[in-house]
Amino acid sequence: MALLEVDDVVVQFGGVTAVDHATFAIEPGQITGLIGPNGAGKTTCFNVITGLQKPTAGHVRLDGRDITSLPVHRRAKRGMARTFQRLEAFGSLSVRDNVRVALDIHRGVKGLVRRAGADIDAVLERVGIAMYADDPADSIPTGAARLLELARCLAGDPQLLLLDEPSSGLDESETDAFGDLLKDLTSEGKAILMVEHDMDLVMAVCDDIHVLDFGKVIASGKPAEVRANPLVQKAYLGYSDEDEVDDVEATRTDLLPVEDPLTEEIPAIREEVVR
Numbered sequence: 001m002a003l004l005e006v007d008d009v010v011v012q013f014g015g016v017t018a019v020d021h022a023t024f025a026i027e028p029g030q031i032t033g034l035i036g037p038n039g040a041g042k043t044t045c046f047n048v049i050t051g052l053q054k055p056t057a058g059h060v061r062l063d064g065r066d067i068t069s070l071p072v073h074r075r076a077k078r079g080m081a082r083t084f085q086r087l088e089a090f091g092s093l094s095v096r097d098n099v100r101v102a103l104d105i106h107r108g109v110k111g112l113v114r115r116a117g118a119d120i121d122a123v124l125e126r127v128g129i130a131m132y133a134d135d136p137a138d139s140i141p142t143g144a145a146r147l148l149e150l151a152r153c154l155a156g157d158p159q160l161l162l163l164d165e166p167s168s169g170l171d172e173s174e175t176d177a178f179g180d181l182l183k184d185l186t187s188e189g190k191a192i193l194m195v196e197h198d199m200d201l202v203m204a205v206c207d208d209i210h211v212l213d214f215g216k217v218i219a220s221g222k223p224a225e226v227r228a229n230p231l232v233q234k235a236y237l238g239y240s241d242e243d244e245v246d247d248v249e250a251t252r253t254d255l256l257p258v259e260d261p262l263t264e265e266i267p268a269i270r271e272e273v274v275r
């Protein structure tokens with residue numbers, strides 16, 4: 001049986017349909033990718049799964065039980081943890097204390113007594129940020145801050161981990177190490193749902209991939225199947241096998257991810273002001 005089922009979920013924000021009858025499942029011990037263009041509804045799906053967003057219609061089931069109306073903390077108690085697309089750490093607290101807070105909250109939720117700090121250092125070691133343990137969270141590099149988010153999740157020993165663009169800010173070797181860590185976590189039986197724009201990482205580590213476009217699941221399958229799907233190629237990967245592409249790898253990376261046009265405009269606007 002699937003660990004998590006998203007069943008015919010719809011989310012409407014006024015006239016915008018952010019999620020449009022999306023159905024997909026997540027298996028234990030697997031990494032599932034949720035990919036799609038900017039604004040496709042990926043983060044909104046995460047919000048529905050974790051309880052931050054009430055769906056307009058549809059259901060979410062964990063271990064076969066309907067959790068659609070369950071509050072966030074009760075989902076956390078059942079072993080769900082997530083990272084955010086925008087970093088959410090306590091900037092003035094040290095990296096170690098950020099994980100300590102997460103651990104204390106989790107133990108409070110579970111009604112457990114606080115134990116020694118060794119658990120915290122083990123988590124920092126595992127994600128590879130032990131060298132920043134005493135530094136304020138807002139002073140560490142973005143990639144390390146993303147790993148801190150992961151460490152905060154792992155402090156609660158979740159069975160389902162939802163990661164929203166976890167590799168942004170990581171360089172190539174850090175991304176490789178991160179992929180290995182994810183595989184290691186699933187070998188312990190954890191399930192991971194990952195929203196990610198780095199297609200090399202997605203294709204290398206995911207067991208299954210679901211593709212969203214305008215809120216709809218347009219494809220689901222193994223990485224090779226998804227990559228070969230013409231609908232996905234058109235909607236997201238930016239090419240089609242029918243387009244006589246000589247260098248598919250180059251074309252694919254060229255088109256991912258799309259930069260925010262506003263960010264690109266800022267230097268031009270700044271130049272205008274200086275003039």
Ligand SMILES: Nc1ncnc2c1ncn2[C@@H]1O[C@H](COP(=O)(O)OP(=O)(O)OP(=O)(O)O)[C@@H](O)[C@H]1O
Pocket residue numbers: 013016017018036037038039040041042043044045085
């Ligand atoms: N709180 C909100 N109120 C109104 N519209 C929203 C809200 N949150 C998201 N949307 C809209 O819903 C759609 C899906 O947004 P969402 O953030 O889920 O996309 P995404 O796939 O995560 O995109 P990205 O890759 O850019 O992170 C977009 O059109 C977005 O503008």
Ligand SMILES: [Mg+2]
Pocket residue numbers: 042043044085
């Ligand atoms: Mg998003």
